[in-house]
Every structure is written in C-alpha cells, then in structure tokens.
Amino acid sequence: MFDSNSFKRFGDKQNSAFFEEYLFRVLAERDRCGLTDMIGDIEALLIAVEPGKSLEYIAELALMTPYHYLVTLDGPKHMTHVLRIDMNSPDILLREIKDPDYTDLFRSLNDQYPIGARRPHSRYLGEILGVTDRLDVVAMQQEREFRFLTMGQLTELDLPLNFSVSKPSPYTQNVVGYMERPFDGIRVYQHGISTIMADAQAAYERGKIMQEHIGIKNLLLPIDHLATRVYSQNREAALLEYLALSSYYYWGSYDIKDQNSSTNVTKNVRGHPESMSPAKVFTANNLPYCVNHLDKLPSPTESFVRNYGPRLHHMALTVTDGQTNGVENIDFVVSAIASQGKRFLLDTVGSREEGLKQIFSSASDFSSLIIEYVQRFDGFQGFFARDNVAHLTFAAGLEEGVQAK
Numbered sequence: 001m002f003d004s005n006s007f008k009r010f011g012d013k014q015n016s017a018f019f020e021e022y023l024f025r026v027l028a029e030r031d032r033c034g035l036t037d038m039i040g041d042i043e044a045l046l047i048a049v050e051p052g053k054s055l056e057y058i059a060e061l062a063l064m065t066p067y068h069y070l071v072t073l074d075g076p077k078h079m080t081h082v083l084r085i086d087m088n089s090p091d092i093l094l095r096e097i098k099d100p101d102y103t104d105l106f107r108s109l110n111d112q113y114p115i116g117a118r119r120p121h122s123r124y125l126g127e128i129l130g131v132t133d134r135l136d137v138v139a140m141q142q143e144r145e146f147r148f149l150t151m152g153q154l155t156e157l158d159l160p161l162n163f164s165v166s167k168p169s170p171y172t173q174n175v176v177g178y179m180e181r182p183f184d185g186i187r188v189y190q191h192g193i194s195t196i197m198a199d200a201q202a203a204y205e206r207g208k209i210m211q212e213h214i215g216i217k218n219l220l221l222p223i224d225h226l227a228t229r230v231y232s233q234n235r236e237a238a239l240l241e242y243l244a245l246s247s248y249y250y251w252g253s254y255d256i257k258d259q260n261s262s263t264n265v266t267k268n269v270r271g272h273p274e275s276m277s278p279a280k281v282f283t284a285n286n287l288p289y290c291v292n293h294l295d296k297l298p299s300p301t302e303s304f305v306r307n308y309g310p311r312l313h314h315m316a317l318t319v320t321d322g323q324t325n326g327v328e329n330i331d332f333v334v335s336a337i338a339s340q341g342k343r344f345l346l347d348t349v350g351s352r353e354e355g356l357k358q359i360f361s362s363a364s365d366f367s368s369l370i371i372e373y374v375q376r377f378d379g380f381q382g383f384f385a386r387d388n389v390a391h392l393t394f395a396a397g398l399e400e401g402v403q404a405k
Contacts (some may be wrong), residue, residue, distance in 0.1 A: 002247075004036055035137065045124070047125065047175075048080070063207040066271070090278065128165075130182065134191070228283070260297040288302065318374055328357060345370075
C-alpha cells in the first residue's frame with residue numbers, strides 16, 4: 001500500500017493549519033481505502049477550440065510539440081482529433097464543435113469572463129486518468145461526495161462513453177475523468193466514427209515538415225507539467241480536491257512574494273517521470289485583488305483568472321539537455337520557432353548554474369494556452385528556480401488577455 005504522506009516536502013509557502021490537517025487526512029484515507037492503488041497516470045488531456053480552428057492548432061502543435069496526429073473521431077456534435085506521442089505519455093483529445101451557436105456546460109464557463117467569452121468554445125477541459133476499475137472508483141468517489149456527469153450528460157456533451165467525468169470543479173473549473181484499460185494495452189476511445197481526415201493529416205504533416213526543417217524534431221520531449229490558475233481563496237481547496245480525485249501527492253509550494261503569488265506542485269505518487277504523468281501545478285495570488293490597492297501589489301495571476309476564469313494557463317514541455325550549434329537546446333528551439341512567427345513573452349530565464357532554463361510562448365490564438373519550454377541541466381531534479389518563476393509570472397502578466405480590463 002502507498003504512503004502518500006511520506007514524501008519530502010519542498011518550498012517555503014506557509015499553508016493554513018486547516019490545509020495541513022486535511023492534507024494528511026485526505027491522503028491517508030485515499031491510501032487506506034485503496035483509491036491510490038486503483039488510480040493511475042494521466043491518460044489524456046481534453047482541449048477544445050473554436051469551430052474551424054482545429055486544423056490550424058494541429059499544425060501548431062505539430063511544430064511546437066512532439067505530438068502526432070493519429071485519428072479523428074467524428075461525433076454528432078464534435079470532431080475529436082486524437083494526438084499521440086506514444087503509449088507512455090498522455091494523448092491530447094482536441095475537440096472542435098460543429099455548430100458555433102451551440103451552448104453547453106463548458107461554453108457557459110467561458111461566457112462568465114470578458115476574455116474567455118471572446119473564444120467561447122476554446123478552453124482546456126481537464127485530464128482523464130487511468131484506473132483499474134472505473135465503476136468501483138466512481139462509486140467510491142461518489143460516496144465521498146464528488147459528483148459526476150450522468151451517461152445522458154456525457155452523450156449531450158459528446159464525450160467518449162468509456163469515460164466517467166466529474167462535474168467541473170468549483171475551484172479550477174476543470175474536470176477529472178477516469179477510463180479503464182489494461183496498463184499494458186492501447187487506449188481506445190468509444191466515440192463517433194473513426195477516420196483519418198485528409199486535411200487534418202495535411203496540417204499535421206505541414207507542421208512536422210517545418211519542425212524537421214528548422215532542426216528541432218529530436219529536441220522536444222513530452223509534457224513536464226500542467227499549470228492551472230485559481231483565485232487566492234481557492235488555492236488550498238483546489239489542491240485538496242485534486243489530491244482526493246487523483247493518485248498524486250503534495251510536493252510543495254513556493255512563495256513568489258514580489259509577484260504576490262505562490263506556485264503549488266503535486267506529482268504522481270508512483271514516482272513515474274513527468275513524461276508519463278505530468279506534474280499538476282496550481283498558481284494563485286497570495287492576497288486577493290480586492291485589497292491590492294492598499295499596498296499597490298502586482299496581481300498577474302488573479303488578473304488572468306478574472307479575465308479568463310479559473311483554468312489551465314500553460315502546458316510545459318521538456319527540451320533535451322545539451323547544446324545545438326553552440327547554444328543551449330532551449331535557446332535553439334526558441335529561436336527556431338520564433339523564426340516561424342511564433343512570439344514568446346520573454347527571453348529564456350535561468351542558467352546551467354541554477355539547474356534549468358525556462359520560457360513562455362505567447363498564448364495560442366486557437367486554444368488560448370501558453371506553451372512553456374524547460375531544459376534541465378545535468379540531471380537536475382528540481383521543479384523550478386525561484387527567480388525563474390518570478391520572471392515567468394511577471395511576463396505572463398503582460399500577455400494581452402491579462403492586461404485587458
């Protein structure tokens with residue numbers, strides 16, 4: 001049996017007595033009842049884009065990530081494109097609504113926020129986790145007062161019927177889903193008519209040809225972490241909720257005081273590399289926006305949440321350690337991608353001496369998601385350097401959607 005409370009704690013963020021008490025209790029009870037054993041890695045990421053934009057996003061991801069277009073699932077209301085690296089890394093299920101006037105649960109989340117409403121169908125929806133017994137896991141979670149979409153709601157939302165999906169979190173507005181498969185078997189999604197679309201294949205090939213042409217094909221590795229932004233008052237609840245629904249543990253939190261922010265990390269209890277099951281990061285203001293005028297504090301994180309809503313902010317990809325043409329691989333990758341017209345929010349931050357370098361791209365025109373690149377040097381095991389996070393948080397606050405009022 002796992003002991004999810006046994007891991008070394010990192011960081012300097014002071015949590016409340018409530019959090020520390022219930023963190024221990026949530027993880028101990030999850031271990032005791034067997035959920036930690038039954039819930040595995042992240043199997044898939046659900047991302048939705050505007051009608052007519054999925055092909056452009058496939059080309060963008062083909063250029064900027066190691067993902068490959070596999071197949072399209074043609075459902076009644078959505079085209080769902082399956083993107084895959086291999087069976088050891090999560091898939092991306094890229095959903096495109098067919099009717100731009102269609103309103104559903106996920107669109108209603110976007111419509112509440114000024115910038116989110118500009119792309120009403122575009123958002124990161126959540127993760128699908130692998131489980132050994134889906135019905136048992138859902139029944140146990142329902143006994144713990146977690147709520148799930150009914151089969152009718154899954155059908156209405158045009159989601160695969162071999163998923164069980166939680167209702168959107170009140171803290172992150174993301175969902176957590178479960179799917180059952182043998183851990184040595186392939187992923188199969190029970191949804192729609194499976195087809196390889198010629199235009200999706202062409203968009204993918206266009207991106208991959210360019211990726212190889214600019215010399216970055218072998219430098220990009222799978223997703224390292226997924227970073228969600230939440231309101232300050234929801235930080236601890238969001239962490240406890242995700243830990244209760246997953247098999248992750250609390251790695252720790254860092255206080256980024258000069259950006260009035262904290263970065264809070266959870267990781268897979270099995271010790272699998274992040275390429276198999278990315279770390280989940282939650283970023284929140286230290287103090288809510290409503291008191292910032294008293295101390296003139298920055299508020300890049302909460303400004304993002306107020307404009308877009310609580311949601312995923314970025315996906316981070318690992319860059320292979322080493323140099324190309326005399327520069328660190330991350331700098332070569334960024335320069336090469338920038339030559340294709342993709343903007344970045346700042347220069348790379350960090351150094352070999354600090355253990356890693358990082359950078360944020362601008363937000364995608366198609367998904368609103370930022371891509372972060374991370375290069376760790378000489379086997380560095382740390383998750384980030386404090387100065388890096390401060391620079392990245394500040395730069396993210398300059399993004400156009402965050403600046404909008």
